[in-house]
Amino acid sequence: MVLDFLKYYWRAKTTHQVHSEFVFNFLQNVIDNPSHSQPLKLIEEKRQKFLKSNEKIEVVDFGAGSKGPSSTKKSIRNIAQYAVSPPFQCLWLYHLVRAQKINRVLELGTSLGITAAYLAQGNPHVQVTTIEGDPNISKKAIELFDQLHLNIDARSGQFNDVITDLVKSSITYDLIYIDGHHAKIPTLEYTQRLLPLLNPEGVIIYDDIYWSEGMKEAWQELKQKFVGALMMDFYFWGIVFPDKKDIVPNDYTLIPKKWKPLQLGLWQ
Numbered sequence: 001m002v003l004d005f006l007k008y009y010w011r012a013k014t015t016h017q018v019h020s021e022f023v024f025n026f027l028q029n030v031i032d033n034p035s036h037s038q039p040l041k042l043i044e045e046k047r048q049k050f051l052k053s054n055e056k057i058e059v060v061d062f063g064a065g066s067k068g069p070s071s072t073k074k075s076i077r078n079i080a081q082y083a084v085s086p087p088f089q090c091l092w093l094y095h096l097v098r099a100q101k102i103n104r105v106l107e108l109g110t111s112l113g114i115t116a117a118y119l120a121q122g123n124p125h126v127q128v129t130t131i132e133g134d135p136n137i138s139k140k141a142i143e144l145f146d147q148l149h150l151n152i153d154a155r156s157g158q159f160n161d162v163i164t165d166l167v168k169s170s171i172t173y174d175l176i177y178i179d180g181h182h183a184k185i186p187t188l189e190y191t192q193r194l195l196p197l198l199n200p201e202g203v204i205i206y207d208d209i210y211w212s213e214g215m216k217e218a219w220q221e222l223k224q225k226f227v228g229a230l231m232m233d234f235y236f237w238g239i240v241f242p243d244k245k246d247i248v249p250n251d252y253t254l255i256p257k258k259w260k261p262l263q264l265g266l267w268q
């Protein structure tokens with residue numbers, strides 16, 4: 001993974017080196033946007049509480065998607081440390097919802113609810129649906145949403161089962177964020193099932209595209225599948241705008257400008 005990151009880092013371009021107006025604006029407004037707000041501080045306080053909690057809960061091991069040791073009992077601290085996205089990524093989600101005027105989000109993988117909470121703060125109208133397979137973890141997330149007074153549709157169940165229900169309801173989404181079950185075949189299958197639920201101009205985010213050989217292969221297969229679509233590799237995320245086919249080149253490797261401060265685009 002270190003080698004993958006180094007290769008990514010070498011390839012990655014910052015906002016100074018992209019010519020597409022859409023990609024430039026995306027970097028500026030979403031990835032390089034440093035602004036915070038008071039509600040986000042409250043979410044981070046809750047994260048700190050989780051990180052200090054020794055409470056243990058019985059959990060189901062889904063096999064892929066959590067970076068910690070696999071056991072049936074886990075402390076909340078362990079889940080918060082290994083399974084929850086770091087603040088910088090949560091902030092990307094928040095700014096994405098703001099910048100892209102996203103009104104409906106579907107998240108696969110709630111965990112303790114931190115990313116769902118960020119998504120829900122993105123704009124006053126956004127409606128977030130999030131799915132978690134582990135009933136005890138889901139309970140913790142629902143408690144968090146109640147404490148933060150967030151009206152989030154938290155579904156407890158296997159991704160495939162809940163997707164079946166969502167397909168029947170025929171609600172569609174502007175953002176689909178896949179942050180669980182990080183394995184090749186499930187990732188490709190979820191994509192296939194979820195595509196009809198994505199609005200035109202919508203965006204799909206795949207978390208951890210370098211997590212395993214299978215996930216790396218999945219990202220390459222997605223490139224074949226979404227031929228001509230705008231694809232962005234941020235190492236921690238792969239982002240696809242399936243209907244954005246007017247941008248040439250369409251396949252980007254990108255990085256926040258503060259992570260590559262010497263890349264000013266003077267020698268490209």
Ligand SMILES: C[S@@+](CC[C@H](N)C(=O)[O-])C[C@H]1O[C@@H](n2cnc3c(N)ncnc32)[C@H](O)[C@@H]1O
Nearest residue numbers: 062084085109111114115133158159179180181
């Ligand atoms: C990486 S965590 C999500 C983290 C969360 N989005 C955050 O950053 O705050 C992935 C979650 O997906 C759940 N999960 C994995 N596979 C699943 C499946 N097939 N069905 C339902 N839930 C699943 C796991 O229990 C885990 O809590």
